[in-house]
Amino acid sequence: MSAPKLLLVEDDKALAELLEYRFESEGYAVRATADGDEALMLAAEDTPDLVILDWMIEGASGLEVCRRLRREKSTAHVPIIMLTAREAEDDRVRGLETGADDYITKPFSPRELLARVAAVLRRVRPALAGETIEVGDMRLDPVAHRLERRGHELQVGPTEYRLVKFFMEHPRRVFSRGQLLDAVWGTGSEIEERTVDVHIRRLRKAITVENVRDPIRTVRSAGYALEPV
Amino acid sequence: MSAPKLLLVEDDKALAELLEYRFESEGYAVRATADGDEALMLAAEDTPDLVILDWMIEGASGLEVCRRLRREKSTAHVPIIMLTAREAEDDRVRGLETGADDYITKPFSPRELLARVAAVLRRVRPALAGETIEVGDMRLDPVAHRLERRGHELQVGPTEYRLVKFFMEHPRRVFSRGQLLDAVWGTGSEIEERTVDVHIRRLRKAITVENVRDPIRTVRSAGYALEPV
DNA sequence: AAAACTGCCATGAAAATGTCATAACGGCCT
């Protein structure tokens, strides 16, 4: 299973290094910065799975970074955990209202932050935590790399697997071909957008079973979405 | 939109009543109990959208309730926010590891809990947290690219979708054909103003349902507006 | 070496779009 990608935005150098070390030894891929603007850049060029964001940082403020992450389509749904000083309840509420998913007050134990990160990821992207995902009548076991539908084991190629996994992590949501290329093929892949159609077709073929209706919805001039059942 | 259903499990009677009152006045449907076993029953008979769970309660302990909620298929994915005493970091970590989504330490401000509940719901059921636009009996989910009216899924083309989305973002306001062209077709589009009429007609046709009155109002020599219901 | 996989293209089908001609409508005047 691919390591969950964390983006750590933290001023305090000692703390940042400590956390980076701890998270990496827990199997996360961490990129860290102390600067808000740089954080936005990093997030834009390779969408992280989760952002840990100190509220008091250089460059754009934490609130501002949060707001801007939410505004960008590619990062709008990335969960954010913010770090705040203990007293600042007002900050916390404003942070949550701006779109942060969670906060933790300083000082905190790394162990607690780890638990919190795991909890958020489990909620948002169960597959990253190694849990099986179910969407409608399909079930995906990321550990065993298995996909089944109504008890039938499905045979899909690597690309189709990544594609369906991504869809199952975000059911019902419509993704443009560009977004799918970024998410499934990797940011900056130089692939024809039309090629996505082809893989959609292959996936459709692979998950056809008991002639139940096709769970992949085509949204004209917008993209595709996976609908339960 | 249906009110999000909360299940509140709290010992402290005064606090429970306060929270119940606050949440109800925010538009949530709250059921409350002080007892862990009863909480499980309530959850089983009508699955809530979110559970607020005090860690120290009668009957089954908070941890136990959490575990059992997770084990039952119908409640396995219901988010849980737990309430803990400030010192008990160990409880918090164990709670998160057991499957709680979030915790908040006592004492806390109701306002903060409200923000937290909203944050969790936003993630789990976007439709409950205001990411959908509602005008009258119509509901638009931009993420899923879906439009429905009175429970009926509506089938609209891309242009009609953009058009109705724009209208729903500015209900009741009258827009001239020129304004609609700018907003929906893009500034500087070289399109006949009369063409707007045609798309209005197509939209009207698409959103006709149960022969309810047409929500699009024609304003002679001025333009069109969307009126609720 | 065989099989599986990938990306791309050509083709045909389906859906969406912009225009026009014409009918219907609304307000206003006599």
Place this chain on the structure above:
DNA sequence: AGGCCGTTATGACATTTTCATGGCAGTTTT
């Protein structure tokens, strides 16, 4: 009432976009 004029509604149509599908050649995996 009736008639007139400007505005809007509607159906039809040609064109353009967008998508589904089968095939193919080059790679990678087994």
